[in-house]
Amino acid sequence: xxxxxxxxxxxxxxxxxxxxxxxxxxxxxxxxxxxxxxxxxxxxxxxxxxxxxxxxxxxxxxxxxxxxxxxxxxxxxxxxxxxxxxxxxxxxxxxxxxxxxxxxxxxxxxxxxxxxxxxxxxxxxxxxxxxxxxxxxxxxxxxxxxxxxxxxxxxxxxxxxxxxxxxxxxxxxxxxxxxxxxxxxxxxxxxxxxxxxxxxxxxxxxxxxxxxxxxxxxxxxxxxxxxxxxxxxxxxxxxxxxxxxxxxxxxxxxxxxxxxxxxxxxxxxxxxxxxxxxxxxxxxxxxxxxxxxxxxxxxxxxxxxxxxxxxxxxxxxxxxxxxxxx
Amino acid sequence: xxxxxxxxxxxxxxxxxxxxxxxxxxxxxxxxxxxxxxxxxxxxxxxxxxxxxxxxxxxxxxxxxxxxxxxxxxxxxxxxxxxxxxxxxxxxxxxxxxxxxxxxxxxxxxxxxxxxxxxxxxxxxxxxxxxxxxxxxxxxxxxxxxxxxxxxxxxxxxxxxxxxxxxxxxxxxxxxxxxxxxxxxxxxxxxxxxxxxxxxxxxxxxxxxxxxxxxxxxxxxxxxxxxxxxxxxxxxxxxxxxxxxxxxxxxxxxxxxxxxxxxxxxxxxxxxxxxxxxxxxxxxxxxxxxxxxxxxxxxxxxxxxxx
Numbered sequence: 001x002x003x004x005x006x007x008x009x010x011x012x013x014x015x016x017x018x019x020x021x022x023x024x025x026x027x028x029x030x031x032x033x034x035x036x037x038x039x040x041x042x043x044x045x046x047x048x049x050x051x052x053x054x055x056x057x058x059x060x061x062x063x064x065x066x067x068x069x070x071x072x073x074x075x076x077x078x079x080x081x082x083x084x085x086x087x088x089x090x091x092x093x094x095x096x097x098x099x100x101x102x103x104x105x106x107x108x109x110x111x112x113x114x115x116x117x118x119x120x121x122x123x124x125x126x127x128x129x130x131x132x133x134x135x136x137x138x139x140x141x142x143x144x145x146x147x148x149x150x151x152x153x154x155x156x157x158x159x160x161x162x163x164x165x166x167x168x169x170x171x172x173x174x175x176x177x178x179x180x181x182x183x184x185x186x187x188x189x190x191x192x193x194x195x196x197x198x199x200x201x202x203x204x205x206x207x208x209x210x211x212x213x214x215x216x217x218x219x220x221x222x223x224x225x226x227x228x229x230x231x232x233x234x235x236x237x238x239x240x241x242x243x244x245x246x247x248x249x250x251x252x253x254x255x256x257x258x259x260x261x262x263x264x265x266x267x268x269x270x271x272x273x274x275x276x277x278x279x280x281x282x283x284x285x286x287x288x289x290x291x292x293x294x295x296x297x298x299x300x301x302x303x304x305x306x307x308x309x310x311x312x313x314x315x316x317x318x319x320x321x322x323x324x325x326x
Numbered sequence: 327x328x329x330x331x332x333x334x335x336x337x338x339x340x341x342x343x344x345x346x347x348x349x350x351x352x353x354x355x356x357x358x359x360x361x362x363x364x365x366x367x368x369x370x371x372x373x374x375x376x377x378x379x380x381x382x383x384x385x386x387x388x389x390x391x392x393x394x395x396x397x398x399x400x401x402x403x404x405x406x407x408x409x410x411x412x413x414x415x416x417x418x419x420x421x422x423x424x425x426x427x428x429x430x431x432x433x434x435x436x437x438x439x440x441x442x443x444x445x446x447x448x449x450x451x452x453x454x455x456x457x458x459x460x461x462x463x464x465x466x467x468x469x470x471x472x473x474x475x476x477x478x479x480x481x482x483x484x485x486x487x488x489x490x491x492x493x494x495x496x497x498x499x500x501x502x503x504x505x506x507x508x509x510x511x512x513x514x515x516x517x518x519x520x521x522x523x524x525x526x527x528x529x530x531x532x533x534x535x536x537x538x539x540x541x542x543x544x545x546x547x548x549x550x551x552x553x554x555x556x557x558x559x560x561x562x563x564x565x566x567x568x569x570x571x572x573x574x575x576x577x578x579x580x581x582x583x584x585x586x587x588x589x590x591x592x593x594x595x596x597x598x599x600x601x602x603x604x605x606x607x608x609x610x611x612x613x614x615x616x617x618x619x620x621x622x623x624x625x626x627x628x629x630x631x632x633x
Contacts (some may be wrong), residue, residue, distance in 0.1 A: 023482060030486030063406035143620075147613035149562055151569045152605030155585065159592050159601060170593070263475040266565060272589065282478060283570055286485050292480060302473040 002272040005314060012306045018296065019302045024074065027291050028067050035044045035063065038087070039286045044108040061087070074295065088285065093296045096281065103173060104270070104277035108262040110193060111200035119205040120251070123212025127247075128239055138209065145206025150265060154199040161195060168194045169210045171274040200265045206239065207261075208254070215250040219243045249320055255312035357625040364621020365435040367614035374611060378428035385422040393417030405528050412599035414584075415591055420599060423579035424607055430580040431611060434495045434564045439556035441499035446506025447549060451537055453507065454514025461511070463555045468504040477566065484572040494573060498560055506552050513545035547626060554619030558612040565608050581608045 035057045039049050058064055062073055077084060083093035126138045162170035168191050169175060178188045219225065220243050228242045229235075267279035274280065278297060285293040359365060377384055396403045397417035406414040411420035453461040471479075483497045517523060523540050531539075567573040568582025577584060581604045589602035 014475050015470050016465075019473050020468075022470065022474075023479075026479075026482045026486055042610075143613060144609075146607045147558065147562075147616050149565055149569075149582075149605060151566060152585065152601070152608060155589060155592065155601045158589070159598055163593055164594060260475055264477045267477055267481075267570070268439055271570060282481070286481050287571070289485075298474070298478055298482070301475045301478060305475065306473055308476065 001314075005310070008310050008313075012303070014312075015306060016299060016302060018063065018270060020078070020250055021071065021074065023295060023298045024071050025067070027289075027294060028070070030289065035061065037066045037290075042148065074292075078295070078299075083296040086290055086293045088288045088290040089291070093292050096293055097296060097300070098277070100277050100281050103275060104279065107193070107196055107269070107275060107277060108266055111197045111204065111265070112258065112262065112309050113196060113210060115204035118201065119208035120212050120248075122205070123209040124216050124239070124244060125245070126209065126213040129214035138213075140207045141269055144212050145203060145209075148203065150199060150203045151268045151272060153202060154195070157195050157198055158272065162165070168192075170195060173275060196269050196275055199269050199272070204261065204265070208251070211254065212247065216243065216247040218250075219247045222246075237305075249316065252312050252315050252319065255308050255315070257308075259301070259308040263301045263304070327351060358621050361617075361621035361624055363617045364624075367617035367621070370489065370610065370614045371618065374384045374428055374614075375432065377425055377554050378432055381425050385419075385425045387419035387422040389426040389579050390418065390421040393419075393522055396511065399420055402591050402600055403594050404597070405599050412597070414600060415587070415597075420584075423584055423596060424581065424604055427579040427581045427584060427604065428584035428607070428611075430568075430574055430578070431561050431564060431608070433491050434498070435557045435561040435615075436494035437492070438502065438560045438564075439553055441496060442502040442556060443506055443549065443553045445499065446503035446552075447510050447542075449503070450507035450510025451514060451542065454511035455518065455533065455537055455541070464507065465511070468507055471501060474501065476563070480563070480567055481570065483571045484567065489575055491574065494564060494567070502556065502560070506549065506556075509548055509552060510545055513548060514541055517541050517544050550626060551619070551623050554615070554622050558615035558619070561612050561615070581605075597610050 035054055038057065039054060042049050062070055065073070074084070075235055085092055086096050089096060119267065122138055126135045129135050158170045161167050173189070173192050175188045175192070178184055220239075225238060225243055228238045234243075263279070265279075266275075266277055267282055270277045270279035278300075281293065282297050284290075285297070393413065394417055396409070396413050397415055400415050401416050403409060403413040403417065409419050409421065411424060413419055414423075449464050453464040479501050480497060482495065484499070487493045487497065502512060518541070523536060526536050526540050565572060565580070565582035565585075568580045569585050571583075574580045575580050584604040585601060588597065588604070591597040591600050
């Protein structure tokens with residue numbers, strides 16, 4: 001097992017190098033570069049840069065070198081953990097990310113908790129009462145859930161609950177003006193979470209519910225469930241103690257996938273709700289051609305996805321002794 | 327008690343077994359017809375297709391024609407008899423834009439999925455049949471692409487190409503072929519060991535003949551299922567990209583980019599029609615494709631009623 005984990009960890013290195021090369025090549029392919037974005041913003045602030053200024057900047061950022069030299073320069077620093085400075089804000093990339101990552105983790109974490117807390121029980125009920133009215137209703141709901149664009153759901157929630165009813169705020173993580181005291185502060189933060197979390201959760205429920213239902217159906221057909229029933233155990237004990245535990249195992253395989261969902265979900269939802277997290281940063285940086293930040297975001301997410309997949313494989317092997325890696 | 331309590335699943339199997347022998351298509355149609363939602367969805371999709379194909383005839387207005395009489399002071403006009411879906415802030419007719427936008431969603435959905443499925447099948451076949459270094463090379467490339475968060479890859483890639491329907495579809499295909507390739511490869515590894523493949527090899531059949539006549543036909547079921555899941559997924563992806571500003575650029579209407587500006591209009595003017603209609607069309611189309619796919623799966627493979 002240890003050898004297996006080490007091999008998988010080592011294997012992540014070439015994959016991440018591949019990811020960085022592809023991403024670098026894509027970005028270099030783009031028309032316009034960080035300098036053109038800087039030129040545009042200096043024009044907005046009223047002064048026109050001369051051609052000499054632009055050439056100097058290009059030289060300073062190393063944009064005149066061949067692409068592979070540029071990649072080598074970037075990679076030789078990145079390998080030591082130095083991702084350079086953001087061309088948009090001139091801060092080191094890590095500082096930019098450090099202020100934003102926690103916001104995304106909070107949003108994604110809360111959403112994930114709600115998603116699992118709602119989806120798993122619904123999946124269980126759906127499986128236990130297979131082909132009942134409730135099962136058909138949940139199945140239909142599930143189809144709707146996987147078919148609704150997440151950004152549309154977000155927009156609709158904003159329209160209904162922020163614009164029309166005015167119950168919740170629709171932008172940012174906190175209000176501009178909050179009354180003194182602990183309670184108003186907690187309430188303000190809480191209210192800002194409601195709509196973004198709802199947007200991620202409502203869409204997320206569908207997939208997990210379906211998965212849990214399928215896993216549960218698989219388990220309740222097993223012999224040991226029949227044995228448990230034959231022993232005269234109550235249905236509740238059979239379902240929750242014998243069946244659910246085993247039906248949770250396949251959920252673990254979703255762990256790597258969870259990171260993908262959370263990264264994607266945060267890009268969409270953060271941009272709708274102006275949530276100052278990584279997803280909003282990704283779109284901002286792409287529009288501003290802020291390559292160092294984009295490279296860091298892509299590599300960070302790829303690492304998370306790879307680690308998530310590895311963790312799920314490891315945990316899977318621990319909880320299900322039938323699985324052996326060599 | 328016993329006859330009535332046969333589970334629907336078992337009843338289905340009995341019915342299938344009792345069916346007199348018919349042509350494959352007839353059997354397919356009989357089974358498909360039982361999935362009511364899939365039949366309704368097929369009808370809805372045919373309607374959407376027809377409207378999209380006949381857009382210049384059925385659209386009441388030019389989708390890009392602005393009208394400042396309608397949208398006075400840049401305020402979107404609410405739905406009326408003349409403009410049932412209202413207008414945007416430039417006075418462009420929303421219904422006409424939605425009709426033209428359907429073309430984008432459908433073409434990108436089919437093109438991207440088609441390219442991804444065909445490419446994935448080809449490289450998956452090569453990996454599964456040839457093995458060795460070809461397998462190694464293809465699967466490692468797949469590993470690298472699977473490590474990307476798809477949306478980030480697409481945004482970065484689309485920042486660097488001229489955004490047309492074709493280029494968007496191809497970029498989506500580049501990040502979507504891996505699962506099909508893995509699937510086909512897995513099927514091939516199993517099918518390669520089967521007796522009929524051995525037999526074909528024993529009588530001296532060539533590699534292409536084995537791939538096309540023995541292996542591919544038997545792997546077709548999962549490939550069709552992957553395709554039926556791929557189209558709605560791709561339509562969602564395209565609309566998300568457009569919404570974030572990485573899809574087709576205005577003035578060309580797509581359902582996603584119609585929603586891009588609607589947020590501020592909805593907040594400032596309460597222009598609900600600018601978000602409700604385009605988004606509803608995306609959801610309806612994707613939902614119909616999903617139901618259709620579900621029906622196809624049931625009809626093509628009666629053994630696996632999806633749970």
